[in-house]
Amino acid sequence: MSDDATEATAADSAHDDREFVVVVVEPETPGNVGTIARAMKNFGLADLKLVDPPEIDRDSEAYGFAGHAREDVLPNADTVALEEVVENYHTVGTTAITGEDARRHVRFPFKTPAELRESLATVDTDTALVFGREGTGLNNEELAQLDELVSVPANPEYPVMNLGQAATVTLYELRSLFLDEYQLPDVEHERAAEPEIERFYEQFGAFLEEAESRDHKRERSERLIRRLVGRAHPTSKEVTTLTGVFRRATDLMEHADHGDRERDDEPRAR
Amino acid sequence: MSDDATEATAADSAHDDREFVVVVVEPETPGNVGTIARAMKNFGLADLKLVDPPEIDRDSEAYGFAGHAREDVLPNADTVALEEVVENYHTVGTTAITGEDARRHVRFPFKTPAELRESLATVDTDTALVFGREGTGLNNEELAQLDELVSVPANPEYPVMNLGQAATVTLYELRSLFLDEYQLPDVEHERAAEPEIERFYEQFGAFLEEAESRDHKRERSERLIRRLVGRAHPTSKEVTTLTGVFRRATDLMEHADHGDRERDDEPRAR
Numbered sequence: 001m002s003d004d005a006t007e008a009t010a011a012d013s014a015h016d017d018r019e020f021v022v023v024v025v026e027p028e029t030p031g032n033v034g035t036i037a038r039a040m041k042n043f044g045l046a047d048l049k050l051v052d053p054p055e056i057d058r059d060s061e062a063y064g065f066a067g068h069a070r071e072d073v074l075p076n077a078d079t080v081a082l083e084e085v086v087e088n089y090h091t092v093g094t095t096a097i098t099g100e101d102a103r104r105h106v107r108f109p110f111k112t113p114a115e116l117r118e119s120l121a122t123v124d125t126d127t128a129l130v131f132g133r134e135g136t137g138l139n140n141e142e143l144a145q146l147d148e149l150v151s152v153p154a155n156p157e158y159p160v161m162n163l164g165q166a167a168t169v170t171l172y173e174l175r176s177l178f179l180d181e182y183q184l185p186d187v188e189h190e191r192a193a194e195p196e197i198e199r200f201y202e203q204f205g206a207f208l209e210e211a212e213s214r215d216h217k218r219e220r221s222e223r224l225i226r227r228l229v230g231r232a233h234p235t236s237k238e239v240t241t242l243t244g245v246f247r248r249a250t251d252l253m254e255h256a257d258h259g260d261r262e263r264d265d266e267p268r269a270r
Numbered sequence: 271m272s273d274d275a276t277e278a279t280a281a282d283s284a285h286d287d288r289e290f291v292v293v294v295v296e297p298e299t300p301g302n303v304g305t306i307a308r309a310m311k312n313f314g315l316a317d318l319k320l321v322d323p324p325e326i327d328r329d330s331e332a333y334g335f336a337g338h339a340r341e342d343v344l345p346n347a348d349t350v351a352l353e354e355v356v357e358n359y360h361t362v363g364t365t366a367i368t369g370e371d372a373r374r375h376v377r378f379p380f381k382t383p384a385e386l387r388e389s390l391a392t393v394d395t396d397t398a399l400v401f402g403r404e405g406t407g408l409n410n411e412e413l414a415q416l417d418e419l420v421s422v423p424a425n426p427e428y429p430v431m432n433l434g435q436a437a438t439v440t441l442y443e444l445r446s447l448f449l450d451e452y453q454l455p456d457v458e459h460e461r462a463a464e465p466e467i468e469r470f471y472e473q474f475g476a477f478l479e480e481a482e483s484r485d486h487k488r489e490r491s492e493r494l495i496r497r498l499v500g501r502a503h504p505t506s507k508e509v510t511t512l513t514g515v516f517r518r519a520t521d522l523m524e525h526a527d528h529g530d531r532e533r534d535d536e537p538r539a540r
Binding site for chain 2: 069151155190
């Protein structure tokens with residue numbers, strides 16, 4: 001991607017003035033810090049803050065797992081105290097185990113990542129997403145300081161995700177808060193033009209004139225191909241390729257000298 | 271969770287007769303296989319198939335990263351050939367780099383994971399989600415054998431996700447195809463009963479009678495608290511706790527012997 005395009009993305013952003021940071025409290029293994037840094041870069045975040053982290057050197061798993069985030073997110077990570085984060089950001093804690101209901105208030109109420117995205121979309125605030133240590137997550141004392149909670153919906157028989165995986169899913173689900181564009185091309189208009197598709201149906205009709213002598217079967221097949229191709233939203237390449245295939249097949253059948261053609265009494269369209 | 275609840279979940283499933291399997295082609299490191307196994311278990315899948323995998327023994331990173339999936343998903347993984355998968359399943363390949371448009375047809379068209387979920391929701395077919403090797407993903411020859419493609423929307427400047435993270439996001443997004451329930455309690459009806467909330471507003475009104483002598487300020491504060499608490503959808507615990515707090519504060523103010531009260535000419539409600 002060119003520098004120009006990158007600048008355009010940043011300039012177009014509706015969220016330029018909002019800051020989103022990721023905070024990891026006492027990560028036990030450098031590897032998960034690298035995984036989180038990579039997910040941040042994949043979904044458009046850059047500012048990583050670590051509370052009481054392990055040593056993270058250039059030879060550690062953190063750098064091994066960070067992909068291209070080793071170039072910026074990881075070396076620029078700050079070490080902070082949770083209290084500083086609480087003072088300066090709207091804080092969202094993450095937890096796999098929520099309160100069952102309103103009686104256990106430290107882990108309740110909570111939002112799903114999708115609900116969090118919806119609720120943050122229209123709020124002008126700097127937000128910190130806070131993840132806890134691998135083994136036990138955020139403890140109750142930490143959770144009590146945070147403004148709201150988010151929890152990834154998962155298998156009731158085994159809802160506890162790995163730290164790096166939970167962060168990846170959460171950042172993926174929030175991506176529209178951080179990114180205005182994705183690497184995927186816009187496919188809204190990639191369905192072939194209708195005249196191209198109609199030309200394919202005409203060619204297929206001509207093909208059937210050669211291949212199927214019985215009127216009712218031919219009509220049924222024409223309807224069938226129209227339904228099948230229509231709902232597949234064919235691309236231009238697909239319909240023009242198939243139109244060519246059926247044109248050649250039709251030509252071959254027209255010029256084939258096969259005697260059994262004579263049993264067919266119907267006049268031919270071509 | 272009790273065994274009964276587990277059985278109920280399985281019995282209620284709308285998708286009991288559809289099979290979903292995960293296939294990893296030539297994973298280079300056991301660690302990613304473990305990560306994928308864990309994500310499978312987190313989101314309700316069990317059947318893992320590996321094409322030409324590395325050796326995966328009990329002491330490997332695969333078992334280290336698999337969490338509880340080390341008990342079932344990982345030891346039960348099959349080794350298969352991609353051709354067997356293509357023969358027996360509707361195959362969905364995953365790729366970070368898609369075709370730009372319809373001219374490059376091996377990686378185009380594609381769906382996002384959310385679009386894939388929608389399209390598979392109403393289709394009765396056994397489906398294989400096929401992931402490629404860490405470094406280079408699925409090659410063009412492999413992609414050409416598969417029925418459709420899925421790609422995770424990500425940062426145009428760095429869309430390439432780690433294999434385990436890409437699989438985690440994809441399985442997360444498809445989770446409603448595999449799971450009928452999540453660990454999260456149903457919070458639809460957790461907003462406190464309206465009479466409880468009204469009782470809180472009444473108590474807050476009585477509190478204001480003591481705390482704010484000016485009518486227009488009191489009315490403004492009453493409106494404000496109604497808007498604030500109302501949109502926060504308070505739980506029963508929240509409103510009853512706060513009602514108690516304001517009742518005690520009101521009582522203390524009522525019984526306080528403070529002389530400056532005399533400057534207030536208004537009659538008091540209580």
